[in-house]
Amino acid sequence: MSHTMFIDSWSFKATKDETWMPAQVPGCVHTDLLKQGRISDPFYGTNEHDLQWIDKIDWEYKSSFEASEAFMKEEIKELHFHGLDTYANVYLNDQLIVEADNMFRIWSVDVSDKLKDGKNELKIVFRSPIQEDLPKLKALGYRLPASNDQSVLGGLGEDQVSIFARKAPYHYGWDWGPRFVTSGIWRPVELVAWSGVLIRDVYIDQLHVTSEKAELIARIQLDSTITGKVVLQLTTEDMNWNLQAELQPGTHELSMPIVIDSPKLWWSRGLGDAHRYTFTAEAVAEQEGGSYKSLQQVKTGLRSVKLIRKRDAEGTGASFYFELNGIPVFAKGANHIPNDSFITEVTEERYRAEVLAAAEANMNMLRVWGGGIYEPNVFYDLCDEYGIMVWQDFMFACSMYPGDEHFLQNVKQEAIDNVKRLRNHPSIVLWCGNNEIDSAWAHYDEDAGWGWKKAFSAELREKLWSDYEKIFHELLPNVISELHASVEYWPSSPIVSLTGNKEQHGNPDTNEGDMHYWGVWHNVEPFENYQIKLGRFMSEYGFQSFPEYRTIRSFAEEDELDISSKVMKAHQKNGDGNRLIKQYMDLYMKQPTSFKSFLYLSQVLQADAMKMAIEAHRRKMPYCMGSLYWQMNDCWPVASWSGIDYYGRWKALHYYAKRSFAPLLISAQEEHDQLHVYIVSDRLAPSKGVLWLELFNTSGKLIRTTSKEAISPANSSQLSESISIAALLDGQRKEEVVLVITWIGEDGERVRYEHYFVKNQQLELKKPTIVVKEEHAEEGTVITLSSDVVAKQVVLIAEHEGMWSDNYFDLIPGKPHTVTFMSYDGSAQYRQAQAGSITVQSMFEHVVHSSAAIADA
Structure with missing residues (x-):
């Protein structure tokens, strides 16, 4: 079996400086400087502008580690750098072992002949990505377009160099992000030791997948230092498959056909379970001196996607x-x-x-x-x-x-x-x-x-x-x-x-x-x-x-x-x-x-x-x-x-x-003098229900109600109703009404939609009195809100951090709305939580009204 250890005790400094400081790995220079109190919060105020010096100089990181006796006994020792940002020379015991120039690559090196008993020294020198790439721009002789590279903020004028570095483009700035051109060890550094055989990679190649049968090939990359026979076993749930192969020293690509009858499929959200299989691959090679084993697990879902x-x-x-x-x-x-x-x-x-x-x-x-x-x-x-x-x-x-x-x-x-x-x-x-x-x-x-x-x-x-x-x-x-x-x-x-x-x-x-x-x-x-x-x-x-x-x-x-x-x-x-x-x-x-x-x-x-x-x-x-x-x-x-x-x-x-991405959506669109009401469904089966249309004025009075039987379509959009707007309003002013459309399914499901006939700017709202009734306070905050008039864009602001089951909604008189406060505690779902004190506001309080509207209020 292989042995693995992560090298995570590091120090860092600017190359030109003498004093080493503690570093956090994975991390980067900016976060390490912040943790050491050497820079102010990069996100506060205009601090971003004052921190552009960081990417113009070189930085280095060092660590010392001891490989255990079990490590040193193994035949092969490797260092895997899962992410170096970006131009980096890596030295093990003063020997150059990696020259990295791509943040997104994995850099692996065999250090079997370089690792020592006792203490080993690892040093990584990160060259400034700016100083590294400016000469490339000069040599090219023209500027390649890079629309979002904030070179001016970085003190480089028009010299945009982001295109030369295989590094996250947004580090150089974007039209929503700051310019922080980072350097550092951004993914783990791993020491791996093994002998005999090592499974490098397991890929479950999905050739043909249906609900009746999944035809797959397990493609297994295996490295060997030995000559002889290997038995490869693949298992998942209550199934297993075996393969024998002859090994020579080197890399082997082994293929194992797999068939799973009536597989449990992986579905996207809303269509079914996102089922996943855990496949375990084990290689066993018998030798005169004993056996070698290697094990790797992968988790995947079986699905056909086109x-x-x-x-x-x-x-x-x-x-x-x-x-x-x-x-x-x-x-x-x-x-x-x-x-x-x-x-x-x-x-x-x-x-x-x-x-x-x-x-x-x-x-x-x-x-x-x-x-x-x-x-x-x-x-x-x-x-x-x-x-x-x-x-x-x-x-x-x-x-x-x-x-x-x-x-x-x-x-x-x-x-x-x-x-x-x-x-x-x-x-x-x-x-x-x-x-x-x-x-x-x-x-x-x-x-x-x-x-x-x-x-x-x-x-x-x-x-x-x-x-x-x-x-x-x-x-x-x-x-x-x-x-x-x-x-x-x-x-x-x-x-x-x-x-x-x-x-x-x-x-x-x-x-x-x-x-x-x-x-x-x-x-x-x-x-x-x-x-x-x-x-x-x-x-x-x-x-x-x-x-x-x-x-x-x-x-x-x-x-x-x-x-x-x-x-x-x-x-x-x-x-x-x-x-x-x-x-x-x-x-x-x-x-x-x-x-x-x-x-x-x-x-x-x-x-x-x-x-x-x-x-x-x-x-x-x-x-x-x-x-x-x-x-x-x-x-x-x-x-x-x-x-x-x-x-x-x-x-x-x-x-x-x-609301707009809900599995079942009611949506209305005005076209010329007609109001078109659509029922849109992602569900795979149609369903029956009743579509209710209620016209309210903004003072809260119900003007008229109509209803009709309707069908929710299967995985499609359907025009359910076209209505003359003039007939619907029947003399009511557009500025003073809202149409409430409600789907009530045979199973009791309710989906509501409000349609306004004018922009918010022209809507004549009345000052609402919103009543808040709190329930189940010991389990978490559940409140029911109601209003005497149409209250638009009601927002709930909680004292504590979290989210509501619904927010920024409209309240219609006679239609109370119940919402729950939730928080995220790191588990798989939100939990009901205490909101603390609650502030309730609506659009009426946030906009300037005409003097007539204020008088009416």
């Missing part, structure tokens, strides 16, 4: 949807970015909090976006556990990259390392080459793209495009084809298809491929365009908001609470962000009464926008089969497109997403 792109009856283009175990799945979710600028600060609990929040909001997919990192195994384990499908980008985003042979080989090994590490995760349903580069460069359309190519000669354009194609059209798909062929590769997001002409590039008017729609936000198009710009799969769209007051106060003082203050600007990385929020607020909202009200209204504005988009996408099933908004989370406290802020606090958007 990306379906074919001409269909829904339009002139081709479909784009995921078929899981033969079932077309509407993908509901968001784009995931790294949870911290300093990724080693993200604990398993923080990962679970995010994935659990996705599950709680009825999501079934997260897109791991290409400007961050290949996440650690725990993230994918959690997605496997909760049935969250993963769209996995390779780590390239919004930039053009070099195409020299060394860069290509570095990228190839990075891809191999990460595909092999992650391919057993059933949650991964797509590998995508990059984020937005095809559409940004737009090689085949002179008038499209972001204007990048216009800075280059025709000859240089061809070279840069050829370099692009080498990575994204050749190298990466070849790696997937060889190592994970059961999952599709998609070259870039967005893209229409690889046509080799101007039809290739994604745009908001295409009817195939995936779509990023940013007309709302960047182009100041109205929210209503979300109902017009509808693609086959909406892989990005979004709208910004500010985090809540408590989060703002984590980085800003009271006298800085103005969106034009230096600190608030430093925590708004999108140059036009504050202006755009204010501009849209002026279009859709009444004026806020205070800074706190501005924060509240920004969240409501964002949530309203995303609600309109999500529901338009879902109503358009099966033409549109995916809705992933930008973005799920934050890497620091900031104004951004996120639905959950850096501290894990749910914004209004996340509560809205929970």
